[in-house]
Amino acid sequence: MDIKVKSHLKPCAALSIAIMIVALVMTLTGHGMNLGVDFTGGTIMTYNMGEQFETADVEAVLADNGITDAQIAKTGDNDTQVQIRISDKENTDDLRAALESTLGEKYSGMEYVDISRVGAIAGRDLINNAIKSVSLAAVLMLIYIAIRFDFYSGLAAIIGLLHDVAIMLSAVVLLHSFIRVETTFIAALLTIVGYSINNTIIIFDRIRENSHKSTLRQLSREDIVNLSVQESLSRTLNTTITTLLTIVTLYIMGVDSIKQFALPLIIGIVAGTYSANLINGYVWAALMDKRDAGKRAKANA
Incomplete structure (x- = not known):
């Protein structure tokens, strides 16, 4: 299976941006998230x-x-x-x-x-705590990935994480009639933060391994990313499909409160899988190439 990451980057990015723009317009025109009693009082x-x-x-x-x-x-x-x-x-x-x-x-x-x-104040506290939790998780993940891989891998992973959270929030706006934002949504959001980074680490682990192979040193970073995605794709898809089967079953069979947890989770997992395979690796390659270009410019100055 030959996957050209760069060729998929633009359509994937365009789709993500379009979803976010539509959600933003809906929010500004008064058709935003369907907030539950936990948030509105x-x-x-x-x-x-x-x-x-x-x-x-x-x-x-x-x-x-x-x-x-x-x-x-x-x-x-x-x-x-x-x-x-x-x-x-x-x-x-x-x-x-x-x-x-x-x-x-x-x-x-x-x-x-x-x-x-x-009271509505309880909802504001929930939102503030959720923002703090996601921010803290992002910082800790950046530190962990920077230590395990490199700073630019961590930065690319955080960009992917923000993308997944933004897509999940946008989908909640678009599916206003089906998703109600309650405390279970906060739990789903934090779950996606962990799941998103897990997929990304699998890809970056393979990228690091291939980058150190002497037989592959002639390849560009872009090609290394392509190869790494191909090698880990079956594992990533199998894990994602298995997880989705369980959560889709929960959505179909569960009561309303379970559905309100499962549907955002399904959306977040799908977004995390495609960003990990088709966006994050190329972002890393672009950041590394930009770093090298900066070093060359300084050396020639």
């Missing part, structure tokens, strides 16, 4: 239904009360509990009465469990 009502139940029944009661943007999740043992998240503007007393009156007729074992309120 609101009320969380929990009921034990006493048996398996249909979320459509809960949705119908909410719709009758003019609530169409509530978040409904099955929880508890055997999914017999329902967790309803609504914005602060809703009248919880009237809604509670409607839920217990209507659903109580069908589910005789229905019991009120709890009601709690989440």
Whole structure:
């Protein structure tokens, strides 16, 4: 399999940039991320239904009360509990009465469990902590890769990491109707940070190995990257496909809260795989060539 990294760089970069631009335009026009109660603030009502139940029944009661943007999740043992998240503007007393009156007729074992309120400030704290976590992870990864390989490998890896995070965030905007940003999204984001760097390390390890082979010293860095991607591609794809099969199964079979974790994870893994194989290596080669050109310019000055 002959893969020319440079020939794939421009279309891949163009696709990534296009996705980010569309997401940015949507955000600026008021169609950004679908933020959950954890970030916007609101009320969380929990009921034990006493048996398996249909979320459509809960949705119908909410719709009758003019609530169409509530978040409904099955929880508890055997999914017999329902967790309803609504914005602060809703009248919880009237809604509670409607839920217990209507659903109580069908589910005789229905019991009120709890009601709690989440302030928007908690969401801001979550966002700030997520930014700090990603930033710290990026710095630590840069240090680790710089020590294990070289500084430019670390820099290329961080560029790839930022790309993967940006694509994941952009996809959340584009899939506004399918992905709701809750605490599980933060977990998915941090998971992708680790997964993205793992794929990149596999490629860079092979690049370093090939760079030190005397039989390959006549090759340019670009060709070294091409060869390294070819040699490690089957391993990378097998690992990615195996991981995706598990997560796709979780998305198909899981409850709503699991779906909100799995879908961003799927997007991030796909983005991380293609950036590790088609972008990061060439970025490294370009950075190294630029460094060498700078050294030659200084020597000739």
